[in-house]
Amino acid sequence: MPVKKETVLFESFNGKDVSDNPLAIYKQLLSDDPGARNRCYFSVKPSEYRKLSELYPDIQFVKRFTPGWVKYIARADFWVMNSRMPKWWKKNSQTTFIQTWHGTPLKKLGVDIANVEIPGSTTAEYHQEFVDEAARWDYLIAPNQYSHDIFKSAFKYAGRFLDIGYPRNDVLYSENTPEKIATIKQKLFGFQPKQVVMYAPTWRDDSFSEKGQYKFNLPFDLNEFFKRVSPDTMLVIRPHYLVKDRIDISGYEDRVRIFADVDINQLYLITDLLITDYSSVMFDFANLERPMLFYPYDLIHYRDQLRGFYFDYNQDNLPGPMAQSTDEFYQDLKDYTDHGSFTDFSTNLEAFNRKFCSWENGQASEKVSQLILQGGKRNE
Incomplete structure (x- = not known):
């Protein structure tokens, strides 16, 4: 035909x-x-x-x-x-x-x-x-x-x-303005939070209880999280769509939003700090040259047993600090809150951007x- x-x-x-x-x-x-x-x-x-x-x-x-x-x-x-x-x-x-x-x-x-x-x-x-x-x-x-x-x-x-x-990343250049960011915040929250932290973990192939039934456990305590960030911080969780209804944020509905269906580029634009692990969101977010915190709490299992990595995933190669325990994670959060960035990783972030964003x-x-x-x- x-x-x-x-x-x-x-x-x-x-x-x-x-x-x-x-x-x-x-x-x-x-x-x-x-x-x-x-x-x-x-x-x-x-x-x-x-x-x-x-x-x-x-x-x-x-x-x-x-x-x-x-x-x-x-x-x-x-x-x-x-x-x-x-x-x-x-x-x-x-x-x-x-x-x-x-x-x-x-x-x-x-x-x-x-x-x-x-x-x-x-x-x-x-x-x-x-x-x-x-x-x-x-x-x-x-x-x-x-x-x-x-x-x-x-x-x-x-x-x-x-x-x-990537065509989807074009907006990270064309819409990265205070006016556009304020518009997105108003649409998503109904107000203008001063700081937005996004947690965007990777999809775990073996995170299921039976075929078609997937699970998700937040790897940090919300109470402890909010103790270490400024009081005007909103936490955005970006989960895989299969687990978006399995996340317990009871008691924190006014400070946490779960956005599984919102265009993730809109979330990037309003995010001041990205928390992730092995997700490819790190490569897209790097276009904005903003702070990132890595929390690979199951690194040994994920890297060596489940999927394997293409490059050496360690603190020397990442554009932000890597926490492998809750104590390290909470300390890194506090460091970010105290300084507004991870100053020790500015060189890493620049090198990461050159390697992965030079065509963007x-x-x-x-x-x-x-x-x-x-x-x-x-x-x-």
Whole structure:
């Protein structure tokens, strides 16, 4: 079947949301060519269709894996997605697949994972799925040279790279102003907190009680946390969507917010201190050159047994202090509160930014938009 020229099908996180790199590219495409709105579609899970249609009334949605979806996915000129497509769906040979991916990797990916701890999948099956999927990509976006090299190896990718930075991070340059930040705070909190600390832990593959039932335990005490930060501090918790309803903040509802569905770039912009562990949020947040605190309380298990890392994860290489016990964590919090930054890590932060953010300049979305408008691979 011939493709319908200039039609674009977008998808974020297997249709669970409208976000990340695909949304940034969609917005830029419509800015560059308002008429593209009638040729662009977002593929979403049927269970999310009503909610997303209400949130984004101007976007055209198609329900994933329905008969109506087939006529769009089969004949789209471009696919723009940030995760894998099911192996059973065969891509039209005339369709250009732009894979944006969704993060700079610290943890092992694809065939580099020696032991996969995912219910219902063997390690060999998982590896082969990645290789087969990557073979379908016509373009793969890389945010930095480090990621470019890893993607090539972990996905066994032999296609074309777009070495341009992540489109989703463009707003960290265009909207990093006091006025924009105040607007976001007002929308999310209803007031203007003087300080925002965000805790954004990584997803743990083995954190489940049974298949499909995941768990989450906050690795620090909220009472102790608030003893060590200024009284005008709000704590934002950014969990994985599978555990967002399993976090107990009883008694602290006025000082803690759980934002699992808010655009994380909006959270970055209002965050004064990021607390994380092994999450790729560290690489995106580094664009803002603000303080980070690392709390890898299960480092030995995670690094050596669960996923493995691509680089030496230690205090010498990180852009902020690393606490491995609650005592160290609380002390680092106090140090931040006393000084407003981690002065001993300013050099680390600068080096980290050079390595992982050097390709980021706020123009990635524009480059992908122009690629689409110029017909992609047909005009190379």
